[in-house]
Amino acid sequence: MRTLGVLLAGSAGVGHQDHQSQMYSPGFAAHPGFEIVGAAEDGFDRPDVDVVSVCVPFERRVEVVAAALRAGKHVLVDKPVALTSAECAEIAAVAAGTGLVCLPAYHQRFNPAVRRARTAVAAGRVGLPWNVQADFLVAGGGPVWPYGELLNFAPYATDAVHAITGLPVTTVYALSGPADGPENLVTLCLTHERGMTSTVVAGRTAPIAGVRGPSLHRYRISGSHGTLLADATRPRVTVRDEKGERAAWTGHGTVHRMLGELHAAVTGGRPAELGPADGLAALLLVEAARKSMESGRPEPVGDQEAS
Structure with a gap:
């Protein structure tokens, strides 16, 4: 199995939540297809980074997700993708322009x-x-x-x-x-x-x-x-x-199964089952x-x- 390098970006969420520390970081660490290579909210041009896990505050969400995609990195983005449908549509447009995987973490569909x-x-x-x-x-x-x-x-x-x-x-x-x-x-x-x-x-x-x-x-x-x-x-x-x-x-739990879909989409060069359109539908x-x-x-x- 090809190993993908993961950069953890941020630890914010809805209210008191920290899904990065509680869900995604442990999930990536336990999955044989990923290796966590660092934690930062920039520096997306690193050659050892394939995927950026984005949990930055909502006021920076569009900026950071767009920067990661434009740097050629696939993205897992905490849910909700943004606070408004307009912001989510911005992210969807960037993802569509790059052709990269941008997967919103609605992991319960993988139950x-x-x-x-x-x-x-x-x-x-x-x-x-x-x-x-x-x-x-x-x-x-x-x-x-x-x-x-x-x-x-x-x-x-x-x-x-x-x-x-x-x-x-x-x-x-x-x-x-x-x-x-x-x-x-x-x-x-x-x-x-x-x-x-x-x-x-x-x-x-x-x-x-x-x-x-x-x-x-x-x-x-x-x-x-x-x-x-x-x-x-x-x-x-x-x-x-x-x-x-x-x-x-x-x-395996739902997060592991979601990360399996992320890995399969990235390594297979195909769209993920879950994408920005699903995040936009949720916000609308x-x-x-x-x-x-x-x-x-x-x-x-x-x-x-x-x-």
């Missing part, structure tokens, strides 16, 4: 249950899908004020729904918690192309003993010829140690949902074509 659901739907196992019910709830953790879970957690679920069905969202009606507090829970009622609908509930709950990460992560896909339930928290085992009880996965949906919360009515989702 084995989501992948199996996608394969089943594509094979016609449920007929023509007409509705998806999605739940993405995480137990514990701090609020990501002022961004909220509409920007933080909801796009994981909406991206997974898109990955499973292949149908973009056209209209959204959104509800959330109190406007003067953390946006801990959001409900999105979505209309997709070809008349499919979906409901996404995403957010953060109180801590649950023995649970770290998603406490409820599932997709119920209803079609003309059947229904499929994909529970993305299983299979798992219960581990009891001196720190208490927790649920743990067996096998967030912006339309915010508008819906203000207007109290369904709102159309903007143009999802990335130039």
